[in-house]
Amino acid sequence: MVMPELPVLLLGAEQVSTPSATESQLISLAQSVGVRAITELPAAAELALVIRDDTLQLLDLAEPKSSGVMVDFLSGQSQYRRNHGGGSKEPVAKAIGLKNNQPMTVLDATPGLGRDAFVLAALGASVIMIERSPVAYLLLSDGLRRLALAEPELARQFVLYHANSCDYMQQLAPGSVDAVYLDPMFPHRKKSALVKKEMRLFQVMLGPDEDADLLLPAARHAAAKRVVVKRPNSAPLLAGQKPSMAISSKKHRFDVYINTP
Numbered sequence: 231m232v233m234p235e236l237p238v239l240l241l242g243a244e245q246v247s248t249p250s251a252t253e254s255q256l257i258s259l260a261q262s263v264g265v266r267a268i269t270e271l272p273a274a275a276e277l278a279l280v281i282r283d284d285t286l287q288l289l290d291l292a293e294p295k296s297s298g299v300m301v302d303f304l305s306g307q308s309q310y311r312r313n314h315g316g317g318s319k320e321p322v323a324k325a326i327g328l329k330n331n332q333p334m335t336v337l338d339a340t341p342g343l344g345r346d347a348f349v350l351a352a353l354g355a356s357v358i359m360i361e362r363s364p365v366a367y368l369l370l371s372d373g374l375r376r377l378a379l380a381e382p383e384l385a386r387q388f389v390l391y392h393a394n395s396c397d398y399m400q401q402l403a404p405g406s407v408d409a410v411y412l413d414p415m416f417p418h419r420k421k422s423a424l425v426k427k428e429m430r431l432f433q434v435m436l437g438p439d440e441d442a443d444l445l446l447p448a449a450r451h452a453a454a455k456r457v458v459v460k461r462p463n464s465a466p467l468l469a470g471q472k473p474s475m476a477i478s479s480k481k482h483r484f485d486v487y488i489n490t491p
């Protein structure tokens with residue numbers, strides 16, 4: 231598969247001449263993961279990163295006026311789910327085996343926009359996020375930066391690295407974390423307009439995670455207790471491997487692989 235070009239970080243003239251502290255920080259972070267910071271778009275660009283209102287956003291250039299995709303742990307949606315969601319009864323929390331106030335370390339090997347990671351952290355888990363997409367990594371870093379300003383204690387529950395999770399997990403000693411969470415991109419069959427804007431942009435940028443099957447053995451090596459795989463209800467099993475049990479929600483299935491000692 232031909233991968234689309236990596237989006238650039240598009241800067242305004244002022245952001246180049248007199249960048250704010252946040253802008254300087256984001257520009258160097260972007261450059262450290264190979265994202266070019268420029269002031270003019272390449273002709274073929276479909277997506278670009280921009281810094282608006284002190285927030286990093288991924289913009290669909292076909293709709294430059296609409297708000298971009300960002301990681302916002304403080305958004306109404308995240309906070310609503312935190313305050314009014316099912317708590318430890320949320321399907322994802324049940325699948326991971328998370329109980330209120332019981333410490334647990336979860337490695338999220340496919341964090342994306344950090345939605346699921348946030349639910350787990352809000353329920354008390356320490357979450358290690360390993361993201362290989364430079365753009366998703368930058369959006370997550372920026373989300374954590376803003377979370378740290380508002381809720382430093384919660385932000386300290388997260389660690390984020392830019393790496394391929396398969397490599398990362400294989401290098402860990404066996405059973406280094408309590409659980410591993412996997413939610414690789416699955417090709418959506420529905421018309422793209424129906425797929426949420428965020429995931430649509432992610433699909434344009436990343437394509438499906440065609441090597442997703444490789445994550446399962448690496449995750450089973452790294453997890454002391456269990457590996458959880460989130461799949462759309464109709465999706466086949468990851469790596470064709472039968473789970474120990476499955477927990478279903480409205481749209482998803484959480485396949486749980488228990489690691490017996």
Ligand SMILES: C[S@@+](CC[C@H](N)C(=O)[O-])C[C@H]1O[C@@H](n2cnc3c(N)ncnc32)[C@H](O)[C@@H]1O
Nearest residue numbers: 340341342343344345346361362363394395413
């Ligand atoms: C469907 S998204 C995950 C959405 C996430 N669960 C959420 O709540 O926002 C999948 C993400 O996994 C990342 N990914 C897939 N395979 C990976 C790998 N081997 N290492 C690191 N990240 C990976 C992709 O780059 C993408 O950002």
